[in-house]
Amino acid sequence: MADRGRNPFISDEEFAYSIEVIRKLREYYSSRVVGQLTLQKSLIAAIIADGHILLESVPGLAKTTAAKAISDAVDGKFSRVQCTPDLLPSDIVGTQIYHKETGRFETIFGPVFANFVLLDEVNRSSAKTQSAMLEAMAEQQVTIGGVSYHMPQDIFIVIATQNPIEQEGTYPLSEAQTDRFMIKEKIDYPSVAEEVSILEMMEKGGGEKRPPVLTIHDVDMVQDIAEKVYVADNVKQYIARIVAVTRDPGSYLSRQMAEYIRIGASPRASIAFLRLSKALALLNGRTYVIPDDIKEMAHQVLRHRIGLNYSAIADGVSVEQVIDAITSAVPTP
Numbered sequence: 190m191a192d193r194g195r196n197p198f199i200s201d202e203e204f205a206y207s208i209e210v211i212r213k214l215r216e217y218y219s220s221r222v223v224g225q226l227t228l229q230k231s232l233i234a235a236i237i238a239d240g241h242i243l244l245e246s247v248p249g250l251a252k253t254t255a256a257k258a259i260s261d262a263v264d265g266k267f268s269r270v271q272c273t274p275d276l277l278p279s280d281i282v283g284t285q286i287y288h289k290e291t292g293r294f295e296t297i298f299g300p301v302f303a304n305f306v307l308l309d310e311v312n313r314s315s316a317k318t319q320s321a322m323l324e325a326m327a328e329q330q331v332t333i334g335g336v337s338y339h340m341p342q343d344i345f346i347v348i349a350t351q352n353p354i355e356q357e358g359t360y361p362l363s364e365a366q367t368d369r370f371m372i373k374e375k376i377d378y379p380s381v382a383e384e385v386s387i388l389e390m391m392e393k394g395g396g397e398k399r400p401p402v403l404t405i406h407d408v409d410m411v412q413d414i415a416e417k418v419y420v421a422d423n424v425k426q427y428i429a430r431i432v433a434v435t436r437d438p439g440s441y442l443s444r445q446m447a448e449y450i451r452i453g454a455s456p457r458a459s460i461a462f463l464r465l466s467k468a469l470a471l472l473n474g475r476t477y478v479i480p481d482d483i484k485e486m487a488h489q490v491l492r493h494r495i496g497l498n499y500s501a502i503a504d505g506v507s508v509e510q511v512i513d514a515i516t517s518a519v520p521t522p
Contacts, residue, residue, distance in 0.1 A: 196476035198417040207411045207471050211237075213402045214262055220399065221258035222251055223390060224383040230472060231374045231489055232259045232348075236408065237415050237468035240371025240461065241326055241347040243311075243493060252350040252376060256307050257398075263408055264401035265304030265344060272314035278321035281308075282331040283338075296333055301325050302340065304405060308349040312360050319366055322347065326369040343409050364452070364496070371461045372486070373493035411471070418467035419477040423522040427480055428462040431487070434515045435495050441518040449506055452496035461490045480521045487516050 211233060218229050228244075232255065235242045244252045260267050270281055283299035300306065301322065311319060325331050326347055329340045349370070351362070367373070379387065434441045436453035466482040473482070492508045501511070 196417070196419050198419070199414060199476045203414045203417075204476060207414045208474065210403060210407050210411045211472055214259065217262035217399065217402050218255070218258050221261075222255050223386045224379055225251065225255060225376065228255055228374055228376060230469075231372055231486075232256075234465055234468040234472055234486070235372050236346060237411055237471065238371060238461075238464040239344075239346070239412050240464065241369060242349070243367065243370040243373040244348065244350045244376060245353060245373065246376035248352060253307065253309055255376075256348040256350065260305035260307065260348065261398055262401060263305070263344075263403045263405060265405040265408075266302075267305045267307070268300035268303040269307040269309060270300050271309045272311050272318070274313060274315060276314045276318045278318050281318065281321045282325065283333050285334040294334065296336070296338075298333075298338070299331075301331060302338075304344045304346070306345075306347045308347060310352060311349040312351040312362055314360070316360060316363065319360070319362060322349075323366055323369065343405050344412075367493040368455055368457055370493060371465065372489035374489055375492070415464075415467045415471055418470050418475075420463065420467065421478070421522075424466075424478050424480060424483065425463070427519065427522050428459050428466075428483055430519045431483065431515060432456075432459045432462070434518055435491065438515075442514055446506075446511065446514050449497050449501035449504075449511055450495060451498040454491055454494040458490055458494050462486065465490065484516055484521075487512050491515070 214233050214236075215229065218232070222229070232242060236259065242256075244256065246252055257267075257269075270276070279299065281299050282301050283297050285294040285296055287294050308322065311322075321331075325340060325345075329345060330337050331340070332338075347370075432454050435450065435458070438447035438450045438453075441447075462483055465486045466478040469482045469486060470476065470478045488509050491512050495508055495511060497506070497508055497511065501508075
Protein backbone atom coordinates (compact mmCIF):
# COMPACT_ATOMS: atom_id res chain seq x y z
CA MET A 190 0.00 0.00 0.00
CA ALA A 191 1.20 3.51 -0.73
CA ASP A 192 2.52 5.81 1.99
CA ARG A 193 -0.76 7.27 3.15
CA GLY A 194 0.76 9.86 5.47
CA ARG A 195 -0.67 10.93 8.81
CA ASN A 196 -4.25 12.12 8.94
CA PRO A 197 -6.07 11.63 12.27
CA PHE A 198 -9.44 12.15 10.58
CA ILE A 199 -9.11 9.07 8.34
CA SER A 200 -8.67 5.70 10.01
CA ASP A 201 -6.60 2.86 8.58
CA GLU A 202 -9.83 0.96 7.92
CA GLU A 203 -11.35 3.87 6.00
CA PHE A 204 -8.19 4.33 3.97
CA ALA A 205 -8.00 0.62 3.10
CA TYR A 206 -11.71 0.66 2.20
CA SER A 207 -11.29 3.61 -0.19
CA ILE A 208 -8.24 2.03 -1.85
CA GLU A 209 -10.22 -1.19 -2.45
CA VAL A 210 -13.16 0.69 -3.98
CA ILE A 211 -10.80 2.60 -6.28
CA ARG A 212 -9.09 -0.65 -7.30
CA LYS A 213 -12.43 -2.20 -8.27
CA LEU A 214 -13.39 0.87 -10.31
CA ARG A 215 -10.07 0.81 -12.15
CA GLU A 216 -10.25 -2.91 -12.93
CA TYR A 217 -13.84 -2.68 -14.14
CA TYR A 218 -13.01 0.26 -16.39
CA SER A 219 -9.96 -1.53 -17.85
CA SER A 220 -12.08 -4.59 -18.66
CA ARG A 221 -14.31 -2.45 -20.90
CA VAL A 222 -12.03 0.30 -22.24
CA VAL A 223 -8.59 -0.09 -23.83
CA GLY A 224 -6.06 2.53 -22.75
CA GLN A 225 -7.39 6.04 -22.01
CA LEU A 226 -5.74 5.98 -18.56
CA THR A 227 -5.94 9.77 -18.14
CA LEU A 228 -9.67 9.56 -18.80
CA GLN A 229 -9.94 6.72 -16.31
CA LYS A 230 -8.30 8.79 -13.58
CA SER A 231 -10.42 11.85 -14.38
CA LEU A 232 -13.68 9.89 -14.30
CA ILE A 233 -12.91 8.15 -11.02
CA ALA A 234 -11.64 11.35 -9.38
CA ALA A 235 -14.75 13.30 -10.46
CA ILE A 236 -17.08 10.59 -9.15
CA ILE A 237 -15.28 10.50 -5.79
CA ALA A 238 -15.43 14.31 -5.73
CA ASP A 239 -19.17 14.13 -6.55
CA GLY A 240 -18.89 16.27 -9.66
CA HIS A 241 -20.44 16.33 -13.12
CA ILE A 242 -18.30 15.35 -16.10
CA LEU A 243 -18.06 16.66 -19.67
CA LEU A 244 -16.28 14.51 -22.27
CA GLU A 245 -15.28 15.82 -25.70
CA SER A 246 -13.89 14.12 -28.79
CA VAL A 247 -14.77 13.33 -32.37
CA PRO A 248 -17.26 10.46 -32.76
CA GLY A 249 -16.07 6.91 -32.22
CA LEU A 250 -13.43 7.43 -29.51
CA ALA A 251 -15.31 5.57 -26.75
CA LYS A 252 -16.79 8.56 -24.91
CA THR A 253 -20.05 6.72 -24.37
CA THR A 254 -18.31 3.41 -23.68
CA ALA A 255 -16.11 4.98 -21.01
CA ALA A 256 -19.06 6.74 -19.38
CA LYS A 257 -21.09 3.54 -19.41
CA ALA A 258 -18.19 1.50 -18.05
CA ILE A 259 -17.66 3.69 -15.01
CA SER A 260 -21.43 3.87 -14.37
CA ASP A 261 -22.03 0.13 -14.83
CA ALA A 262 -19.41 -0.61 -12.19
CA VAL A 263 -21.85 0.74 -9.58
CA ASP A 264 -25.16 -0.92 -8.79
CA GLY A 265 -27.19 2.26 -9.07
CA LYS A 266 -29.89 3.59 -11.35
CA PHE A 267 -28.53 4.56 -14.76
CA SER A 268 -30.26 6.41 -17.59
CA ARG A 269 -29.10 7.51 -21.01
CA VAL A 270 -30.43 10.33 -23.18
CA GLN A 271 -29.46 10.58 -26.85
CA CYS A 272 -29.52 14.31 -27.53
CA THR A 273 -30.91 15.41 -30.89
CA PRO A 274 -32.11 18.78 -32.26
CA ASP A 275 -35.75 17.84 -31.70
CA LEU A 276 -35.27 16.75 -28.07
CA LEU A 277 -37.55 18.68 -25.69
CA PRO A 278 -36.82 19.70 -22.07
CA SER A 279 -39.73 17.53 -20.92
CA ASP A 280 -38.01 14.53 -22.52
CA ILE A 281 -35.26 14.93 -19.91
CA VAL A 282 -36.88 16.22 -16.71
CA GLY A 283 -40.40 14.85 -17.15
CA THR A 284 -43.89 16.24 -17.66
CA GLN A 285 -47.48 16.13 -16.47
CA ILE A 286 -50.18 14.06 -18.15
CA TYR A 287 -53.87 14.91 -17.72
CA HIS A 288 -56.24 11.98 -17.11
CA LYS A 289 -59.71 12.84 -18.29
CA GLU A 290 -61.30 10.03 -16.27
CA THR A 291 -60.08 11.36 -12.92
CA GLY A 292 -59.68 15.02 -13.86
CA ARG A 293 -56.19 15.00 -12.38
CA PHE A 294 -52.65 15.47 -13.62
CA GLU A 295 -50.08 12.72 -13.19
CA THR A 296 -46.42 13.64 -12.91
CA ILE A 297 -44.18 11.47 -15.10
CA PHE A 298 -40.51 11.71 -14.14
CA GLY A 299 -37.91 11.86 -16.90
CA PRO A 300 -34.59 10.01 -17.18
CA VAL A 301 -32.82 12.69 -15.14
CA PHE A 302 -34.07 10.95 -12.00
CA ALA A 303 -31.19 8.50 -11.74
CA ASN A 304 -27.87 8.16 -9.94
CA PHE A 305 -25.89 8.35 -13.19
CA VAL A 306 -27.29 10.26 -16.17
CA LEU A 307 -25.51 10.01 -19.53
CA LEU A 308 -26.32 12.86 -21.91
CA ASP A 309 -24.93 11.62 -25.21
CA GLU A 310 -23.88 14.33 -27.68
CA VAL A 311 -25.35 17.04 -25.47
CA ASN A 312 -24.33 19.83 -27.86
CA ARG A 313 -26.51 18.42 -30.65
CA SER A 314 -29.60 19.47 -28.67
CA SER A 315 -30.97 23.00 -28.66
CA ALA A 316 -29.99 25.62 -26.09
CA LYS A 317 -33.44 25.37 -24.49
CA THR A 318 -33.04 21.64 -23.95
CA GLN A 319 -29.47 22.04 -22.69
CA SER A 320 -30.73 24.48 -20.07
CA ALA A 321 -33.23 21.90 -18.82
CA MET A 322 -30.35 20.19 -17.06
CA LEU A 323 -29.06 23.40 -15.50
CA GLU A 324 -31.39 23.38 -12.48
CA ALA A 325 -30.81 19.68 -11.89
CA MET A 326 -27.03 20.02 -12.00
CA ALA A 327 -26.85 23.22 -9.95
CA GLU A 328 -29.69 22.82 -7.46
CA GLN A 329 -30.13 19.03 -7.35
CA GLN A 330 -33.78 19.49 -8.27
CA VAL A 331 -36.12 20.04 -11.23
CA THR A 332 -39.43 21.82 -11.57
CA ILE A 333 -42.36 20.09 -13.27
CA GLY A 334 -45.70 21.85 -13.42
CA GLY A 335 -44.60 24.43 -10.88
CA VAL A 336 -43.58 21.81 -8.31
CA SER A 337 -39.94 21.14 -7.38
CA TYR A 338 -38.70 17.56 -7.15
CA HIS A 339 -35.34 16.63 -5.66
CA MET A 340 -32.82 14.36 -7.33
CA PRO A 341 -31.55 11.16 -5.63
CA GLN A 342 -30.07 12.18 -2.30
CA ASP A 343 -27.17 9.75 -2.29
CA ILE A 344 -25.47 10.00 -5.70
CA PHE A 345 -26.42 12.17 -8.68
CA ILE A 346 -23.78 12.58 -11.38
CA VAL A 347 -24.26 13.80 -14.94
CA ILE A 348 -21.81 12.53 -17.57
CA ALA A 349 -22.26 14.46 -20.80
CA THR A 350 -20.47 13.80 -24.08
CA GLN A 351 -20.07 16.34 -26.83
CA ASN A 352 -18.51 16.60 -30.26
CA PRO A 353 -16.14 19.48 -31.11
CA ILE A 354 -18.11 22.61 -32.00
CA GLU A 355 -16.39 22.73 -35.39
CA GLN A 356 -18.50 19.76 -36.47
CA GLU A 357 -21.74 20.32 -38.34
CA GLY A 358 -24.97 20.17 -36.35
CA THR A 359 -23.53 21.16 -32.96
CA TYR A 360 -24.64 23.97 -30.65
CA PRO A 361 -22.05 25.44 -28.24
CA LEU A 362 -22.88 25.05 -24.55
CA SER A 363 -23.35 28.28 -22.65
CA GLU A 364 -20.81 29.41 -20.05
CA ALA A 365 -23.42 28.93 -17.32
CA GLN A 366 -23.96 25.34 -18.42
CA THR A 367 -20.32 24.35 -18.79
CA ASP A 368 -19.41 25.91 -15.44
CA ARG A 369 -21.64 23.32 -13.74
CA PHE A 370 -19.36 20.54 -14.94
CA MET A 371 -16.57 19.88 -12.47
CA ILE A 372 -14.23 18.72 -15.24
CA LYS A 373 -13.96 18.66 -18.99
CA GLU A 374 -11.85 15.86 -20.43
CA LYS A 375 -10.72 15.68 -24.03
CA ILE A 376 -10.19 12.27 -25.61
CA ASP A 377 -7.57 11.70 -28.27
CA TYR A 378 -7.12 8.93 -30.84
CA PRO A 379 -5.68 5.64 -29.54
CA SER A 380 -2.14 4.61 -30.38
CA VAL A 381 -1.52 1.87 -32.94
CA ALA A 382 -0.85 -0.66 -30.16
CA GLU A 383 -4.05 0.35 -28.36
CA GLU A 384 -6.07 0.06 -31.57
CA VAL A 385 -4.73 -3.47 -32.09
CA SER A 386 -5.81 -4.30 -28.53
CA ILE A 387 -9.28 -2.93 -29.30
CA LEU A 388 -9.54 -5.22 -32.33
CA GLU A 389 -8.39 -8.20 -30.31
CA MET A 390 -10.89 -7.42 -27.56
CA MET A 391 -13.72 -7.23 -30.09
CA GLU A 392 -12.57 -10.52 -31.66
CA LYS A 393 -12.74 -12.25 -28.29
CA GLY A 394 -16.12 -10.76 -27.47
CA GLY A 395 -14.59 -8.58 -24.78
CA GLY A 396 -15.81 -5.25 -23.57
CA GLU A 397 -19.25 -6.67 -22.77
CA LYS A 398 -21.22 -5.45 -19.78
CA ARG A 399 -20.39 -7.21 -16.52
CA PRO A 400 -22.26 -7.28 -13.20
CA PRO A 401 -21.61 -4.26 -10.96
CA VAL A 402 -18.76 -4.56 -8.48
CA LEU A 403 -19.79 -1.72 -6.16
CA THR A 404 -22.92 -0.34 -4.54
CA ILE A 405 -24.11 3.23 -4.27
CA HIS A 406 -23.24 2.98 -0.57
CA ASP A 407 -19.60 2.19 -1.48
CA VAL A 408 -19.33 5.34 -3.60
CA ASP A 409 -21.11 7.40 -0.96
CA MET A 410 -18.69 6.17 1.71
CA VAL A 411 -15.60 6.97 -0.35
CA GLN A 412 -16.97 10.44 -1.09
CA ASP A 413 -17.31 10.99 2.67
CA ILE A 414 -13.76 9.73 3.25
CA ALA A 415 -12.41 12.02 0.50
CA GLU A 416 -13.92 15.04 2.23
CA LYS A 417 -11.62 14.33 5.21
CA VAL A 418 -8.42 14.37 3.12
CA TYR A 419 -6.12 17.05 4.51
CA VAL A 420 -5.38 20.21 2.52
CA ALA A 421 -2.77 22.57 3.95
CA ASP A 422 -3.40 26.31 3.99
CA ASN A 423 -0.55 27.00 1.54
CA VAL A 424 -2.11 24.52 -0.94
CA LYS A 425 -5.44 26.34 -0.67
CA GLN A 426 -3.58 29.58 -1.33
CA TYR A 427 -1.99 27.92 -4.35
CA ILE A 428 -5.43 27.04 -5.73
CA ALA A 429 -6.72 30.58 -5.18
CA ARG A 430 -3.68 32.13 -6.90
CA ILE A 431 -4.02 29.93 -9.99
CA VAL A 432 -7.66 30.90 -10.38
CA ALA A 433 -6.83 34.57 -9.71
CA VAL A 434 -4.42 34.60 -12.66
CA THR A 435 -7.27 33.69 -15.02
CA ARG A 436 -9.12 36.84 -13.92
CA ASP A 437 -6.15 39.23 -13.93
CA PRO A 438 -3.76 37.71 -16.48
CA GLY A 439 -2.09 41.02 -17.26
CA SER A 440 -0.44 41.07 -13.82
CA TYR A 441 1.09 37.62 -14.16
CA LEU A 442 1.47 36.57 -17.80
CA SER A 443 3.25 38.00 -20.81
CA ARG A 444 1.30 40.71 -22.59
CA GLN A 445 0.60 38.52 -25.61
CA MET A 446 -0.58 35.53 -23.55
CA ALA A 447 -2.69 37.74 -21.28
CA GLU A 448 -4.48 39.27 -24.26
CA TYR A 449 -5.72 35.85 -25.36
CA ILE A 450 -7.93 35.47 -22.27
CA ARG A 451 -11.43 36.85 -22.73
CA ILE A 452 -13.01 35.59 -19.51
CA GLY A 453 -11.60 34.01 -16.36
CA ALA A 454 -12.74 31.20 -14.08
CA SER A 455 -15.44 31.51 -11.44
CA PRO A 456 -15.13 30.41 -7.78
CA ARG A 457 -16.52 27.05 -8.90
CA ALA A 458 -13.07 26.41 -10.36
CA SER A 459 -11.47 26.81 -6.92
CA ILE A 460 -14.06 24.51 -5.38
CA ALA A 461 -13.48 21.96 -8.13
CA PHE A 462 -9.72 22.10 -7.56
CA LEU A 463 -10.21 21.52 -3.83
CA ARG A 464 -12.59 18.59 -4.16
CA LEU A 465 -10.76 16.96 -7.08
CA SER A 466 -7.37 17.24 -5.40
CA LYS A 467 -8.73 15.39 -2.37
CA ALA A 468 -10.06 12.62 -4.59
CA LEU A 469 -6.81 12.48 -6.54
CA ALA A 470 -4.83 12.18 -3.30
CA LEU A 471 -6.79 9.04 -2.47
CA LEU A 472 -6.23 7.70 -6.00
CA ASN A 473 -2.51 8.24 -5.46
CA GLY A 474 -2.55 6.48 -2.09
CA ARG A 475 -2.41 9.53 0.19
CA THR A 476 -4.63 11.16 2.80
CA TYR A 477 -3.22 14.62 2.13
CA VAL A 478 -3.06 16.86 -0.94
CA ILE A 479 0.18 18.01 -2.55
CA PRO A 480 0.61 20.78 -5.18
CA ASP A 481 1.14 18.19 -7.93
CA ASP A 482 -2.48 17.08 -7.41
CA ILE A 483 -3.57 20.59 -8.35
CA LYS A 484 -1.31 20.74 -11.40
CA GLU A 485 -2.44 17.32 -12.59
CA MET A 486 -6.07 18.46 -12.83
CA ALA A 487 -5.47 21.99 -14.10
CA HIS A 488 -6.45 21.23 -17.71
CA GLN A 489 -9.58 19.35 -16.69
CA VAL A 490 -10.77 22.06 -14.28
CA LEU A 491 -9.95 25.16 -16.34
CA ARG A 492 -10.25 24.28 -20.04
CA HIS A 493 -14.02 24.90 -20.10
CA ARG A 494 -13.92 27.86 -17.71
CA ILE A 495 -11.40 30.06 -19.49
CA GLY A 496 -12.74 31.88 -22.54
CA LEU A 497 -10.27 32.72 -25.29
CA ASN A 498 -10.75 35.45 -27.89
CA TYR A 499 -10.43 35.30 -31.65
CA SER A 500 -6.76 36.29 -31.50
CA ALA A 501 -5.95 33.01 -29.77
CA ILE A 502 -7.83 31.09 -32.45
CA ALA A 503 -6.11 33.02 -35.22
CA ASP A 504 -2.67 32.40 -33.68
CA GLY A 505 -3.40 28.71 -33.12
CA VAL A 506 -3.06 28.99 -29.34
CA SER A 507 -4.99 26.32 -27.43
CA VAL A 508 -6.58 26.77 -24.02
CA GLU A 509 -4.24 24.09 -22.69
CA GLN A 510 -1.23 26.25 -23.65
CA VAL A 511 -2.76 29.18 -21.79
CA ILE A 512 -3.40 26.98 -18.72
CA ASP A 513 0.22 25.79 -18.76
CA ALA A 514 1.36 29.41 -18.82
CA ILE A 515 -0.92 30.16 -15.86
CA THR A 516 0.35 27.29 -13.70
CA SER A 517 3.95 28.18 -14.61
CA ALA A 518 3.36 31.77 -13.46
CA VAL A 519 2.31 30.73 -9.96
CA PRO A 520 5.12 29.60 -7.60
CA THR A 521 4.65 26.07 -6.27
CA PRO A 522 4.46 26.01 -2.45
